[in-house]
Amino acid sequence: xxxxxxxxxxxxxxxxxxxxxxxxxxxxxLGVDSLWVGGHIASRNxxxxxMVWLARLVEQTSSVVVGSAVLxxxxxxxxxxxxxxxxxxxxxxxxxxxxxxxGGEYPExxxxxxxxxxxxxxxxxxAIPLMRRLWSGELVTHPGPHYPMADVRIHPGPxxxxxxxxxxxxxxxxxxxxxxxxxxxWMPYMYSPRRYxxxxxxxxxxxxxxxxxxxxxxxxxYVPVCIDDxxxxxxxxxxxxxxxxxxxDFERLVMHIGAAGTVTDVVARLRxxxxxxxxxxxxxxxxxxxxxxxxxxxxxxxxxRSRQSASRSSRRHDSL
Numbered sequence: 001x002x003x004x005x006x007x008x009x010x011x012x013x014x015x016x017x018x019x020x021x022x023x024x025x026x027x028x029x030l031g032v033d034s035l036w037v038g039g040h041i042a043s044r045n046x047x048x049x050x051m052v053w054l055a056r057l058v059e060q061t062s063s064v065v066v067g068s069a070v071l072x073x074x075x076x077x078x079x080x081x082x083x084x085x086x087x088x089x090x091x092x093x094x095x096x097x098x099x100x101x102x103g104g105e106y107p108e109x110x111x112x113x114x115x116x117x118x119x120x121x122x123x124x125x126x127a128i129p130l131m132r133r134l135w136s137g138e139l140v141t142h143p144g145p146h147y148p149m150a151d152v153r154i155h156p157g158p159x160x161x162x163x164x165x166x167x168x169x170x171x172x173x174x175x176x177x178x179x180x181x182x183x184x185x186w187m188p189y190m191y192s193p194r195r196y197x198x199x200x201x202x203x204x205x206x207x208x209x210x211x212x213x214x215x216x217x218x219x220x221x222y223v224p225v226c227i228d229d230x231x232x233x234x235x236x237x238x239x240x241x242x243x244x245x246x247x248x249d250f251e252r253l254v255m256h257i258g259a260a261g262t263v264t265d266v267v268a269r270l271r272x273x274x275x276x277x278x279x280x281x282x283x284x285x286x287x288x289x290x291x292x293x294x295x296x297x298x299x300x301x302x303x304x305r306s307r308q309s310a311s312r313s314s315r316r317h318d319s320l
C-alpha cells in the first residue's frame with residue numbers, strides 16, 4: 001500500500017524542486033503532487049549533494065511527496081543511506097521516496113569516493129535489499145561481498161514499516177531488470193514515449209521472471225519540459241538548457257526525449273508518455289522562469305487529467 005499511496009492512484013504530477021525555499025512553497029501551493037531533488041559528488045557542473053538537498057526539502061515542505069531523483073547509491077555505504085533515510089522519513093511524516101541510480105557518466109565521482117566504476121551495478125543490487133533489512137530495526141548480519149556487516153541495528157526506523165518506496169532510474173536493460181526484480185518503481189530519464197512503452201514491457205517481464213506481482217508498482221517518467229507561445233523558441237531554450245548540463249548538442253534530441261513547444265504541443269507530448277504507461281510525471285522545467293511551473297499546472301495538467309478521466313469513463317461505459 002505504501003507505494004500506491006505515495007506515487008500512484010491516478011495520474012500524478014511532480015517536478016524538480018526549485019532551489020530556494022520560496023520557490024518550493026510556491027510549487028506546493030500551486031498543487032504539485034511531488035517534488036524531487038538530485039545531485040552529484042564531483043560532476044563537471046556545479047551542484048548540490050542529493051541527501052543534503054533532500055534534507056532541506058523535507059523541512060521546506062508540509063504535504064507533498066518528496067524524493068531523490070536521483071541518489072547515486074553506489075557512492076554511499078548503504079547503512080549510512082538507510083540511517084539518513086529513516087531519519088528523513090520520520091521528519092517528513094512518511095512522505096519520502098528514495099530514487100536511486102547507478103551513475104557512471106562522471107567517472108571522477110567514483111574515483112573520488114574510492115568506489116570501482118565496474119562495481120556500481122553489483123553494489124546497487126546488494127544495497128537495495130540490505131537497506132530494507134536495516135529499516136526493520138532488527139539486528140542485521142550480512143556476508144557481503146561489498147558490504148559485509150555483523151549485528152548491525154539501525155533504529156529508530158522509518159515512519160512506515162518496511163521503509164519508503166525505492167524507485168530505480170536508468171536507461172539500460174540492467175536498470176530495467178533491477179527495477180522489476182528489486183524496486184517499487186521505475187523512473188527513466190531521457191526517454192521517448194516509444195522507448196518508455198518498451199521499458200514498461202521489459203520491467204514487467206523481469207518482474208514476472210522474479211515471481212513478483214507489480215500491481216502496486218509505480219511508473220514514473222522524468223521529462224524535460226519548456227512552454228512558450230513560440231514553439232521554436234521553446235525547443236531552442238530546452239536544447240540549450242540540456243546541452244549546458246550534459247555538454248552535448250540537444251537540438252535534435254530534445255524533440256525525442258522531452259516536451260517543448262506551445263501549450264498544445266506540450267499537452268500532446270505528455271499525453272504520449274501517459275499513453276505509454278507513465279502514471280507519475282516528474283517534470284523538469286528547462287527555463288529559469290517562475291511562470292513555467294504555473295503554466296504547466298494551470299494550462300497543461302488539467303487537460304491531461306481531463307483526458308484520463310474521459311478515458312476511464314469510457315472504459316467503465318464499455319464494460320457495462
